[in-house]
Amino acid sequence: MIPLVLNAESDAEAPFVTRLASRRSADPRESFCLSSTPTQSLWCGMEGLFTLAHPMDALTGDVVLVDPSARRAERLLRAGSPHNSLLVTEQCDQLCVMCSQPPKKTHRDRFEHFETACRLAEQGSVIGITGGEPTLHMGPLLAMIERLLADRPDLGFHILSNGQHFDAANTARLAGRLRTNIVWGIPLYAADAPLHDHIVGKPGAFERLIASFAHLLVAGARIELRTVMLEDNLDALAGLARFVAHNLPHIEQWSLMGLENIGFARRRWDALHVDLRARFAPVGNALDQASLYGVPVRLFNIPLCHIPPEFRDYAVASISDWKQRFAPACEGCAARANCAGFFEWHPDHLVEKVVPL
Amino acid sequence: MPGALDYLILVPTLRCNLACSYCQVSRAAIDARGHDWSSATLAGVEALVGGLTGPEVKIEFQGGEPTLRPDLIRAVIDAVPAEIQAQFIICTNLQTLNDEAMALFDRDDVQISTSLDGPLAVHSRQRQVDAGEAKGFHANLRTLLARYGPGKISALPTINPLSPPDPEQLIDSFAELGLDSIYLRPINYQGFARKRHPASRVNGDQWLAYHAAFVRRLIARNWIDRSRVLEESYFSLLLRRIFRPGEDRHVDLRNPNPIGRDYIVVDHDGCVYPTDEARMLTRAGIIDLSIGDIHAGWDTPERAALEAAATNDGDPACEACAYQPYCGRDIIDDIARYGRIDLPREETDFCRRHLYLFDLAFELIHSDDPAVQYSLRRWLGLAGETGALAAP
Ligand code: SF4
């Protein structure tokens, strides 16, 4: 597992963002390395000297947020990684049964640091925005991205949102400069309101979500629809496929996703988790129904050997590098390079159940 | 609505080394002069191609026999801006293979399209070549299939609807070459060809029954031999249009059918046509359907007039028809057959053909025969082996 948060020491007075450069540069936003051991590196920048509990080689090019009083540094944008994401808030107004990042009441506003970091991002980066629920802070969020795109039109953003906060007042803005550079990743768990509401833990959520889709449609926003496959909605997936085909044909992609054993899902694993090796039929049916009507659909977070051969083309090697792992037996597998593998925190006894291809 | 121009059919030369009985293009003799693009026409095409805005384009070279002018093909390929994802299709009779043509075929972005009329005897009869020449074609086709595999090559049978070959034999002649897609396309004789085949104006019930029998044969064969999936491409297109609104890239079947926008044909003399069929009608001297030329452009009153009529919206027969959302409007076909576009729709060959095929499609979609469902699922590109298509 790649560490995202490092122990750090710095005498700076306030948290700061900097890019870790291999050499001294003229750019005041960059820091350069003075010395490095296998466990620690010493850096020098505008905010003085600071140490990071990690070797230089692994960090060069990263954009970090150093927090002196907390004595830690967050690797906000790791060099060369397609999986960078910024957690803008831990607040949320839903309470999903399998939430991987259970919400907190308070909000720490870090938009300023995120904006600085994004300006330092590699050309053409797509930066994830997650939470909590980012659109609880819709105004500052959109304003930040608008400012960024004015200077960095090469950047793209993928924002995970529960879709409870879009209304007519947003549409003109979303249809403007933001439209092409943001993909909204929005979850929908069933075509049936009570089931969806039950899964997201909020009465009326389905209805509000459908209203949001109408506003997003008017704005021409790009949407990735996301559905985590759970014991609760497995048999409703084919119906959801038809619902998407008939009501949301303008989406860019429908992502069917395997469950992550973290957050609430950890406690409820046995009740929520579906073993697709034994029960793929409802998923296959949903994939077929979606494809039949031309909905672009993909399968995420499922190892290839857990998918029947004829459906493997739908699978995406999706699990982010920093939280991906494989079983020892995977070493000999011909499909390993194209395989999602498992989440780092997937139960050990399940990870062992691989069948090298 | 269609986007920018992203499909071009180019005719760099009208000359050909064959004289097929059905040839619709009023071909020119192999050594005729003045039937290739002039340098001004080439410059116009290069400018057009160089100005494409992408992100993708398909460019099909037809003739005549386009491989007689590999230099023109290369010039067009070189003119496509680097950032555009381009695919080239060279339509050739494969009568001869020379090094220059092979060098073009070797490119990863080039596909080869040819005509295969079925068994050797049929092929040589229709092409008016002797058995030796027909063998030459077959040998060349096999050479290319061996070199590239079937993925790079498509073959279209050209079928005389009045005496179609035995379906089983036709399927065999494709299958044995590793070609899985067969596009059953009855010849629509025009000009030169109509003089020889006067009875061909309307495809009668006999042809429709043939098409249906052919589709059923494919279903039976696919069920027996699961190792490969044979399809009739036009029927697959119909199926996709039933389930996938917006599957609108086939200019013979879409509604509305925009004219001269995303798709054009540039003839050997620089004239621009909305479709290849329109070009043939014009060449045959039946009616001038050109919409402009490569130099002056084609945003003309002629284009607008054709486009205004190219829809089935508002047509009394179509508005009352259950298949309207999947069907299309092909005014060029009406002009070709009847010289007019105002016949009651249900009296047209286009309508009869589509009504029949959509009837067949829906009958099959609702069939509970597993063999039928198996083939339909493959033709629609579904992964699951089984399961009924009709919504529960
Ligand atoms: S054996 Fe490992 S690498 Fe191969 S498909 Fe299974 S999980 Fe993926």
Ligand code: SF4
């Ligand atoms: S089948 Fe005939 S009536 Fe029906 S939509 Fe097509 S052309 Fe019109």
